[in-house]
Amino acid sequence: MEPGLQQAPQLHTEIISWFTANARDLPWRRPGCSPWGVFVSEIMLQQTPVVRVLPVWEQWMKRWPEPSALAAEPSGEAVRAWGRLGYPRRALRLHAAAAAMTDRFNGSVPATREELLTLPGVGTYTAAAVASFAFGRRETVVDTNIRRVHARALSGKALPAPALNAAEMRLAVELLPDDDAASVAWNASVMELGALVCTARSPKCAVCPVRQRCAWVAAGEPAPDYVPKGQAWAGTDRQVRGALMAVLRQAREPVPRNLLLGPADLTTAAAATDNNTATSSAEADAGTDAAALAKLHALQAPAEQLERALAGLLADKLAEENDAGLQLPV
DNA sequence: TACGCGTGGTG
DNA sequence: TCACCAAGCGT
Numbered sequence: 508m509e510p511g512l513q514q515a516p517q518l519h520t521e522i523i524s525w526f527t528a529n530a531r532d533l534p535w536r537r538p539g540c541s542p543w544g545v546f547v548s549e550i551m552l553q554q555t556p557v558v559r560v561l562p563v564w565e566q567w568m569k570r571w572p573e574p575s576a577l578a579a580e581p582s583g584e585a586v587r588a589w590g591r592l593g594y595p596r597r598a599l600r601l602h603a604a605a606a607a608m609t610d611r612f613n614g615s616v617p618a619t620r621e622e623l624l625t626l627p628g629v630g631t632y633t634a635a636a637v638a639s640f641a642f643g644r645r646e647t648v649v650d651t652n653i654r655r656v657h658a659r660a661l662s663g664k665a666l667p668a669p670a671l672n673a674a675e676m677r678l679a680v681e682l683l684p685d686d687d688a689a690s691v692a693w694n695a696s697v698m699e700l701g702a703l704v705c706t707a708r709s710p711k712c713a714v715c716p717v718r719q720r721c722a723w724v725a726a727g728e729p730a731p732d733y734v735p736k737g738q739a740w741a742g743t744d745r746q747v748r749g750a751l752m753a754v755l756r757q758a759r760e761p762v763p764r765n766l767l768l769g770p771a772d773l774t775t776a777a778a779a780t781d782n783n784t785a786t787s788s789a790e791a792d793a794g795t796d797a798a799a800l801a802k803l804h805a806l807q808a809p810a811e812q813l814e815r816a817l818a819g820l821l822a823d824k825l826a827e828e829n830d831a832g833l834q835l836p837v
Numbered sequence: 838t839a840c841g842c843g844t845g846g847t848g
Numbered sequence: 849t850c851a852c853c854a855a856g857c858g859t
Contacts, residue, residue, distance in 0.1 A: 548855085549855065549856095550856095551855090552854085552855040552856090553854095553855070553856045553857070554842090554843085554844095554853095554854055554855085554856060554857090555843090555844080555845095555854065555855085556844095556845085556846075556853090556854050556855095557854090557855080558846085559844080559845075559846090559854090560855090591843080591844060591845080592843080592844075593842085593843035593844040593845085593854095594842055594843050594844085594856090594857090595842095595843070596842070596843095596857090596858095597842095597843095597856090597857085600857085600858095627857095627858095628856090628857065628858090629857085630856060630857045630858080631856085631857090632855075632856060632857090633855085633856075633857085636855070648855090650855045650856080651853095651854075651855075651856085652854095652855070653855090669839090670838075670839080698855065701855095702854090702855075706853095707852085707853065707854085708847085708848065708852075708853075709848070735852075735853090736840095737851065737852070738841095738842095738851090738852080738853085739841095740843095740851095743841095744841095745841075745842065745843070746843090748842090748843080749843050749844070752843080823842095
């Protein structure tokens with residue numbers, strides 16, 4: 508990694524030039540976008556692809572053009588508007604961050620990394636990214652794309668380490684241009700290169716602006732020295748929670764617990780009459796989506812797992828319990 | 838430090 | 849098809 512630092516100036520020039528010609532036209536990058544717009548985009552983009560964020564971001568900014576507007580509404584509305592972006596706790600944290608901005612920062616997005624770090628849902632990456640992209644400050648932005656570009660171009664490895672480490676952070680700090688504007692351009696450019704060209708699975712080295720300088724290419728593109736750990740899904744509480752969330756998100760009135768916890772009653776009722784007509788009407792009466800409910804029941808999760816998953820939702824305040832059953836806060 | 842956290846597109 | 853992967857965070 509050290510040797511590559513000598514060509515940092517060339518890397519800056521070539522990657523920033525590539526960005527100028529090839530960057531995607533994303534709404535949160537446009538000159539008129541507010542710091543709040545940048546902030547919202549950064550939270551939504553945590554572990555979620557750009558194409559899925561775009562439509563939700565547009566609707567979000569139209570409905571809540573500034574932090575105080577979001578803070579004025581119940582958190583459940585944020586969860587609903589979040590839709591299927593995933594990790595719905597991010598919606599709660601974004602709502603809480605808007606409340607904190609309203610209370611502690613005069614209704615504005617704070618401009619410094621230190622202040623940004625005090626907001627819920629804002630960690631090392633997001634604080635640096637917002638300070639850099641929304642406020643033009645010189646901050647070292649390190650995300651998964653940037654780590655991968657650094658690992659390949661400078662360290663000659665196929666993939667970065669499983670977790671961000673001190674050596675990577677030092678390298679990123681040393682690579683950051685001194686000039687404020689150049690540092691912002693560099694952050695955005697390396698990230699975009701990692702997202703569009705230096706991708707995880709099938710890097711497009713043929714169109715890479717720095718392929719001649721890439722340590723990984725020079726080393727003959729060696730394979731990763733570790734096996735990425737998979738994300739377990741089938742049969743997990745997480746899967747059950749996701750199915751529960753899909754039902755609760757669109758429900759406009761309390762959802763009875765027994766409707767969520769098992770199809771037993773419905774099966775009996777349906778069998779007693781004829782087909783699933785009874786099931787459909789029962790679900791319609793509860794204001795729930797039949798398809799979402801069917802997916803939940805199709806998992807055939809054990810009752811104790813359903814209870815545990817439901818408790819997990821309640822613990823995160825994604826739903827509130829009342830006499831009638833369950834619903835999102837309204 | 839390692840793990841859990843949603844969702845859907847894709848090679 | 850089915851793991852892998854995606855602008856991380858909090859514990």
